[in-house]
Amino acid sequence: MIVISDTSPVVSLAIIGQLELLPQLYRRVVIPRAVRDEIVVAGVGQPGAYEMDTLEWVDIRSVANASLLRVLRLMLDPGEAEVVALGMESGADLLLLDDRKARNIALRLELPFAGTLDVLVAAKRAGLVSTLQPLLDDLIMRARFRVGRRLYERVLAAAEEGK
Numbered sequence: 001m002i003v004i005s006d007t008s009p010v011v012s013l014a015i016i017g018q019l020e021l022l023p024q025l026y027r028r029v030v031i032p033r034a035v036r037d038e039i040v041v042a043g044v045g046q047p048g049a050y051e052m053d054t055l056e057w058v059d060i061r062s063v064a065n066a067s068l069l070r071v072l073r074l075m076l077d078p079g080e081a082e083v084v085a086l087g088m089e090s091g092a093d094l095l096l097l098d099d100r101k102a103r104n105i106a107l108r109l110e111l112p113f114a115g116t117l118d119v120l121v122a123a124k125r126a127g128l129v130s131t132l133q134p135l136l137d138d139l140i141m142r143a144r145f146r147v148g149r150r151l152y153e154r155v156l157a158a159a160e161e162g163k
Contacts, residue, residue, distance in 0.1 A: 004030040005096035006083045007038045009116045012098075014048030015143040016135055021123045023057035030090070032082030033062045065089055076102050087111045116145065117155050124159040132159040 003026040010031070013019045022029050031039075036052060043049045052058065063069045063085040072081035080102035087095045088109060095113040097103050106113045114122075116139070124132045133156060139145040140152075147155070 001026060001028075001094070002030060002090050002092040003028070003094045003096065004032065004083050004086050004090070004092050005035065006098065006102065007035050007043075007079050008098040009096040009119060010035070010039060010052070011043065011046065011048050012116045012139060012143045012145055013119065014046075014051065016138040018120075018123070018129075018135060019048060019051065021119060021128055023055075024128050025119065025122055025126060026094070028057050028059055029096075030059045030061050030086060030092075032079065032086050033060060034078040034082045036060050038079050061086060063089065072105070075105060084109065084111065117147070117151075121155060121158045124161075132156060132161055 005022070010019065013021060031052070039052045040049050063082050065085060068088065069081055069085045072084050076084065080097065080099050083095055083097060084102060084105055086092065087106065088111065093112065095106055095111055096115065096119065097106060097113045098115045103113055120129070120132055120135055123129045129135060136147070136152065136155060140147055
């Protein structure tokens with residue numbers, strides 16, 4: 001399974017101490033070079049920055065198709081553009097994206113995607129976490145992850161923790 005992640009899922013999960021959910025769910029995760037730089041260089045001292053270069057389950061890859069990357073960078077930030085480009089190049093099974101614009105482009109290109117909240121729901125369904133609500137609350141408070149009330153309730157319902 002080829003899973004390619006953008007910065008937000010990695011950093012958000014690192015902030016709440018749940019980075020290990022990624023290899024538990026997907027075994028290996030591909031990180032584009034721009035995402036690695038966003039996490040390690042721009043995010044020096046932040047959760048996930050040190051770990052990124054030491055994690056055995058992370059594969060750092062560069063995009064081969066420079067023309068495709070140039071077009072995607074007209075619409076997306078560098079990390080998201082590289083995630084989508086690598087997704088197209090590799091025939092990825094899943095892209096981990098939280099950015100709405102990147103998700104819309106992935107949808108148009110028929111690339112499968114999920115976000116940080118989907119990862120947490122999958123972890124709950126797989127029995128890797130016992131309850132989702134404390135993690136979701138932590139994500140909102142500590143990672144400043146924006147989740148509206150309706151989405152919050154839908155995520156808890158998807159994890160069978162709703163009312």
